[in-house]
Amino acid sequence: MKYIWLSICVSLLSLTFFYFYQVTKEESVVKYFPIDEEGKFEYAETSLSFQEGEGDDEYEVGWKIKSKSNEKVYLRQDVSLLYVNGRLKGVVNKWKENADVINKHSTLHGEDTKKYEAVSFHHGEIHKDDDVINSIQATSGDLLYIIDSPHSNRIAFKKPETKEEEKWKNKLDHSIYQQLTAQWDELKAYYQIPSEKYEQVPLTDLPSYNEENPFPFIPQGQYNRISGQLWEGLYKNYVLGIKDAKSKHPIQSYIPLLLFDKKGKHLMVLYEDDQGEKNQLIQYY
Numbered sequence: 065m066k067y068i069w070l071s072i073c074v075s076l077l078s079l080t081f082f083y084f085y086q087v088t089k090e091e092s093v094v095k096y097f098p099i100d101e102e103g104k105f106e107y108a109e110t111s112l113s114f115q116e117g118e119g120d121d122e123y124e125v126g127w128k129i130k131s132k133s134n135e136k137v138y139l140r141q142d143v144s145l146l147y148v149n150g151r152l153k154g155v156v157n158k159w160k161e162n163a164d165v166i167n168k169h170s171t172l173h174g175e176d177t178k179k180y181e182a183v184s185f186h187h188g189e190i191h192k193d194d195d196v197i198n199s200i201q202a203t204s205g206d207l208l209y210i211i212d213s214p215h216s217n218r219i220a221f222k223k224p225e226t227k228e229e230e231k232w233k234n235k236l237d238h239s240i241y242q243q244l245t246a247q248w249d250e251l252k253a254y255y256q257i258p259s260e261k262y263e264q265v266p267l268t269d270l271p272s273y274n275e276e277n278p279f280p281f282i283p284q285g286q287y288n289r290i291s292g293q294l295w296e297g298l299y300k301n302y303v304l305g306i307k308d309a310k311s312k313h314p315i316q317s318y319i320p321l322l323l324f325d326k327k328g329k330h331l332m333v334l335y336e337d338d339q340g341e342k343n344q345l346i347q348y349y
Contacts, residue, residue: 093299093300094141094143094185094187094295094296094299094300095189095199095296096199096201096289096292096293096295096296097189097190097197097198097199097292098198098199098289099198099199099200099201099288099292100190100198100199100200101198103133103134103135103137103188103190103198103199103200104133104134104200105131105132105133105134105186105188105200105202106132106133106134107130107131107132108130108131108132108184108186108202108203108204109128109129109130109131109204110128110129110144110182110183110184110204110205110206110271111126111127111128111129111206112125112126112127112128112180112182112206112207112208112222113125113126113128113208114126114208114210114220115171117173117174121175121212122173122174122175123174123175123210123212123218124171124172124173124174125171125172125174125180125208125210126169126170126171127144127146127154127156127169127170127171127172127182128167128168128169128170129142129144129156129158129166129167129168129182129184129186129204130165130166130167130168131165131166131186131202131204132164132165132166133164133165133188133200134164135164136162136163136164137162137163137164137188137189137190137191137200138161138162138189138190138191139159139160139161139187139188139189140159140160140161140163140164140165140166140187140188140189141157141158141159141160141166141186141187141188141189142156142157142158142159142166142168142184142185142186142187143155143156143157143184143185143187143295143299143303144156144157144168144182144183144184144185145182145183145184145267145303146172146180146181146182147180147181147182147183147268147319148174148178148179148180148181149178149179149236149240149243150179150240150243150244150318150319151317151318151319152306152317152318152319152338153172153180154170154172155303155306156168156170156184157303166186174210175212176212177210177211177212177213177232177236178209178210178212178236179207179208179209179210179236179237179240180207180208180209180210181205181206181207181268181319182205182206182207183203183204183205183267183268183270183271184203184204184205185201185202185203185295185298185299186201186202186203186204187199187200187201187295188200188201199292201288201291201292201295203270203271203273203274203291203295204271205268205270205271206222207222207268208220208221208222209221209222209224209229209232209233209236211229211232216228219232221233243318244266244318244319244321247318247336248264248318248321248334251321251334251335251336251342251344252334254342255334255342255344257323257332257334261325261326261327262323262324262325262326262332263280263281263323263324263326264321264322264323265279265280265321265322265323265324266319266320266321266322267298267319267320267321267322267333268319270291270322273287273291274287275287275288279291279324279331280324280326281324281325281326281327281328282324282328282331282349283328283349286349290331290347290349293347294322294331294333294347297333297345297347298320298333298345301343301345302320302333302335302337302343302345305337305343306337306338317335317336317337317338318335318336320333320334320335321333321334321335328349329348329349330346330347330348330349331346331347331349332344332345332346332347333345333347
């Protein structure tokens with residue numbers, strides 16, 4: 065049991081030495097427009113996969129995003145964020161004009177015991193004429209646990225199927241959650257936010273919400289607009305604010321925290337960027 069905790073702590077500390085891994089730096093604009101009644105995504109997916117490495121102490125993680133609209137649109141764009149043990153590891157930002165399909169596959173080097181989480185926003189901008197612009201949108205995500213212990217075979221899973229996997233999941237989740245809550249509590253204290261007035265949702269939980277299962281405490285029938293404007297703000301202020309691959313600063317940004325006002329008036333996003341600066345975004349309904 066002591067080794068389990070030591071392994072997890074070493075994995076968390078080792079993130080200090082990771083540098084930002086950025087696949088592309090293509091800047092377009094994610095902007096919400098009213099949802100198109102006829103347009104839709106035939107599929108919109110994010111997937112993480114385990115791949116054996118060349119050495120005993122290394123492995124690879126496949127990170128794939130793909131989506132397809134039911135027809136070619138003026139602008140197609142997918143944005144994906146990858147977190148490792150609760151900290152930002154990389155960003156994929158890919159867009160095409162007059163297109164329907166986005167496919168992007170990347171590979172990350174990995175080592176030690178870690179939890180990988182990816183969240184993606186898929187977007188399409190539809191121009192029907194000079195005066196009418198609509199959009200389609202979807203959110204997807206995936207997670208992957210990789211347990212790398214010298215006392216057992218390396219294992220990878222998304223959902224635990226054995227007692228050993230369940231034990232590792234619980235220990236890893238607990239350690240990461242302690243790190244995240246400490247960061248989130250610091251941000252809430254800095255902005256003097258009373259926790260009891262908000263429902264708290266990590267950014268990586270966004271794929272679990274949709275039109276049928278909307279965000280908590282939002283006005284009825286407003287999920288698509290609020291979700292689209294949320295991603296518009298995240299893209300402009302968070303994604304494009306991330307330093308490029310030439311930055312010499314290690315990644316410090318933890319998973320942002322979303323706070324939904326229980327009175328249904330607004331939501332907030334709290335995060336600390338890779339320069340250690342605290343940020344607060346507010347979206348009124």
